[in-house]
Amino acid sequence: MDDDGLADAFRTGDADGVRAVYERYSGAVFTIALRILGDRELAADAVQVTFLNAWRACGSLDPGRPLAPWLFTIARRAAIDLYRRGARVPEPMELQDETTITLPPSMEGIWEAWQIRIALDMLPVEEREVVRAQHFGGLTHVQIAQRLDVPVGTVKSRSHRAHRRLASMLGHLAEAAA
Amino acid sequence: MTPPEWLAGYLEQGVHMPGTDAPDAATADAARRLRVLLASPDLWSEPPRGLLDQITASVGRERIALTRPHPVITRPAANTARSANAADTARPTANAARKDSRRRARMRRSAGAAVAALLAAAAVVIGIVVTRGPVTTDVALAGTRLAPAASAVAKLHATPSGLAIELDVAGLPPSPPGFYYQAWMKGPHGLVTIGTFHMRGGPGTVELWSAVTLAGYPTITVTREPEDGNPASSGQVVLTSRP
Numbered sequence: 001m002d003d004d005g006l007a008d009a010f011r012t013g014d015a016d017g018v019r020a021v022y023e024r025y026s027g028a029v030f031t032i033a034l035r036i037l038g039d040r041e042l043a044a045d046a047v048q049v050t051f052l053n054a055w056r057a058c059g060s061l062d063p064g065r066p067l068a069p070w071l072f073t074i075a076r077r078a079a080i081d082l083y084r085r086g087a088r089v090p091e092p093m094e095l096q097d098e099t100t101i102t103l104p105p106s107m108e109g110i111w112e113a114w115q116i117r118i119a120l121d122m123l124p125v126e127e128r129e130v131v132r133a134q135h136f137g138g139l140t141h142v143q144i145a146q147r148l149d150v151p152v153g154t155v156k157s158r159s160h161r162a163h164r165r166l167a168s169m170l171g172h173l174a175e176a177a178a
Numbered sequence: 179m180t181p182p183e184w185l186a187g188y189l190e191q192g193v194h195m196p197g198t199d200a201p202d203a204a205t206a207d208a209a210r211r212l213r214v215l216l217a218s219p220d221l222w223s224e225p226p227r228g229l230l231d232q233i234t235a236s237v238g239r240e241r242i243a244l245t246r247p248h249p250v251i252t253r254p255a256a257n258t259a260r261s262a263n264a265a266d267t268a269r270p271t272a273n274a275a276r277k278d279s280r281r282r283a284r285m286r287r288s289a290g291a292a293v294a295a296l297l298a299a300a301a302v303v304i305g306i307v308v309t310r311g312p313v314t315t316d317v318a319l320a321g322t323r324l325a326p327a328a329s330a331v332a333k334l335h336a337t338p339s340g341l342a343i344e345l346d347v348a349g350l351p352p353s354p355p356g357f358y359y360q361a362w363m364k365g366p367h368g369l370v371t372i373g374t375f376h377m378r379g380g381p382g383t384v385e386l387w388s389a390v391t392l393a394g395y396p397t398i399t400v401t402r403e404p405e406d407g408n409p410a411s412s413g414q415v416v417l418t419s420r421p
Binding site for chain 2: 015018019022026027029030031034035040041042043044045047048049051052053055056085109112113116117120131132134135136138159160163164166167168170171173174175
């Protein structure tokens with residue numbers, strides 16, 4: 001289903017519409033919430049708040065307007081609100097160096113993370129598995145082949161196809177920076 | 179323009195592939211950043227299982243709250259009073275009047291008493307309308323991580339004195355000793371408290387009052403507060419209508 005179809009389904013508010021949008025974008029929402037908040041539980045709260053707020057506001061989403069950037073704005077705002085609120089909550093914690101100041105990541109970094117996560121989630125499962133093992137797991141093609149119990153040639157071809165897809169989906173980020 | 183084959187090769191290998199055109203420094207930096215992000219744990223983390231169920235449940239609750247018909251306050255007393263007045267002003271013929279003068283007098287007395295009673299009833303109903311106002315808005319609140327089983331519906335009534343709010347709360351545990359719950363309305367201009375409560379009598383309706391409107395302060399929250407004399411919000415939100 002394309003974004004227009006997703007937005008229409010979401011607007012109805014029925015469980016299938018909410019589920020479809022969640023399945024497409026929950027990973028990306030969780031990723032940026034985690035980057036902003038640095039805490040899985042708070043990030044989960046941010047995901048919940050994001051989808052509820054998005055559902056409440058979906059009547060204002062103009063037909064034809066892309067869903068992803070709109071949802072990104074809501075997700076980022078939800079996470080930052082929780083971040084600011086968390087700063088006021090007195091929680092027991094170990095003594096820390098008082099000079100340590102933690103700042104949320106930059107807007108640019110959050111946007112890039114959002115885009116990359118969406119691109120990763122659009123990869124076919126077997127290609128995504130190889131990319132994950134290579135970048136996150138730090139494995140070589142040979143190690144990945146052993147782990148997945150497939151020939152090295154299969155891993156190489158999956159990796160090649162996956163990175164071409166990623167380059168196609170993420171090329172605009174590199175161009176925007178130039 | 180970034181050659182896709184160059185970017186694909188760089189993302190895969192982390193080096194400039196021979197035979198591809200190397201881009202400018204800014205593009206190379208951006209590609210390097212993308213490759214670093216690909217190794218970040220955040221990029222591969224999944225939201226907890228069960229979150230979708232919580233979200234669909236919350237959406238379902240809000241849909242029900244939004245579609246629930248608002249109570250309609252009718253004014254039967256006023257209509258009946260008009261009917262009574264009409265009946266009172268209807269004039270029978272002179273002959274009939276002469277024949278039944280006593281009966282008419284009794285009827286007028288009865289009608290007068292009925293009108294008085296009905297006007298009194300109308301005054302009560304109108305009084306309720308004026309002091310409480312019709313239900314204008316229902317706002318659903320969902321429990322946060324601090325009270326995931328909690329939910330509430332706030333029924334807002336506009337009155338000349340302010341906004342009367344009936345908060346119908348479910349699933350919120352009684353506040354422990356030394357703590358209480360505090361309700362707030364939040365907007366671009368800040369945070370306004372609308373009352374405190376403890377829920378120690380079990381689930382039920384809490385009556386709150388607000389001097390600010392929902393238009394200016396669109397978010398309703400409930401926080402858990404320590405009895406420490408500090409009037410500021412603890413930030414420990416247990417129920418919220420939004421972040």
